[in-house]
Amino acid sequence: MTPRHLAVWGDPIAHSKSPRLHAAAYGVLGLDWEYTRRQVDEDGFGDALASLDGSWLGLSLTMPLKEQAHRAAAVRDRHAELTGAVNTLLLADVLQGFNTDVGGIVDALGQHGLVDVDRVRVLGAGATAASAVVACVELGARSIEVRARRPERAATLIALGERLGVDMTADAFDADADQVDLTVATLPSGSALDHVTAARLGERGGVLFDVAYSPWPSALATAWTGGQAISGEGMLLWQAVRQIRIFVHGDPTAAVPGEDAVVAAMRAVL
Template sequence: MNPSEPEADAPARTELAVWGDPIGHSRSPALHSTAYGLLGLDWHYGRRRVDERSFGDALSGLDDSWRGLSLTMPLKEVAHARADEHDRHAALTGAVNTLLLGSTLRGFNTDVGGIVDAFAHAGVTRIDRARILGAGSTAASALVALHDLGATRVDVRARRPEAAGRLREIASALGIALSVQGFEHAASDVDATVATLPSGTVLDTDVVTPLAAVGGALFEAAYAPWPSALAAQWPGANVISGFEMLLYQAVRQIRIFRYGSQEHLLPDEDVIVAAMRSRAMED
């Protein structure tokens, strides 16, 4: 055998990656690689451009060296359809952003917990009344996160209220009193607002001003560029960047890839989170 070739029984390097389209902007490789280095794991985490059409073939082409995948848009729904098992948050939202590979394909949604952790990091641990801006897939995760934070009443504002069917189903399953309206309707006081509008969305000042006046703390899912147009118009200091969700959902993914559960804390997790945050800020 050529001495430069690996021995036949040498263990393959453990592979992980984030898939999506587009994917070149993703900070996930930096976040995950930092954590695996501190954990002493020889795991390689990369990125790959995969769209909905190519997802099935790409997944089938993975060998036994692959441990897990992070999924971003537009793959969360197709990943949910392919998973054999779903955690509670994935089942409620119909979205999977984490696949743990093996004989059973296990699907998780860590976006929900990432939003909860982002609020907690900002000192918000309890929410009763909330508002969501937008009615897409991120809004579904936000609704479940708000429920987990204690919300019993949620007001959804959307350009197309008829697109909130999934949110109505989730609210019914969780016992949340949900109202869905256009942006032009009068707003009541809430403890927190979660903005799930596409990055770069600019709302008219006459829409933002009344919502912000009674909107409580703002969690803005968008984080690049920062501050977003909405965050720049929001009064007060309690404005939370979507980067916090990105960071904490990644921590939960790492728990899953390491232990099979997003509730199993990493050793010295505070140190790991701080290093991940610092590494992402360098990019």
């Protein structure tokens, strides 16, 4: 039988918990698949992808490769098309791209009872922020305010939200803050807002969902006063569950056999 290989690529990558999560899942599923990590930067992505042989089943992609993976995919799911970002490649006859971050955010918030939101604030303007906008629309958001160091960078997010029928605005981090139900922080791990700005956002920020999870609590979560602060570890878990579904049978929405036991094993290694 041909061995099956999978990996997570990104730069940096040494911190990734994905190999532990996937190994735990495949152990429960009885699949002798190898899932590793590899440091790949933007310049090296094309050559690295071209070097893979037929034993490779798929890839997980993290920063800064999600846009490049989107361009490489011949077929993309709806979430990938909307966001312009692919975090999962299925190496079939036709290269298939998926964005499981959107579903990961929806599932993670649902685990905390957040299944319906109205007013949302998104911190950051990168690829993960696009996933956050789509996820919040799927949770019922009617208005989304994007905050970024350079608000002009949010133009693509504004257009995305408006295309999905949501009232969108963009402003700087330190602008006056109105009350929202949910704040989704998509800033890279280790990023910190100054204390005054973080406190102002926290006072009227509702529940904080911070995609950062290591270290936890994040600097922003420590300063948060407006409501509960939720770690991005849940997003990491649930986007990986959707990736495993793709690698097993090509569908991010269809559960794998014995999925409750699979998820329990994955939680145990987080």
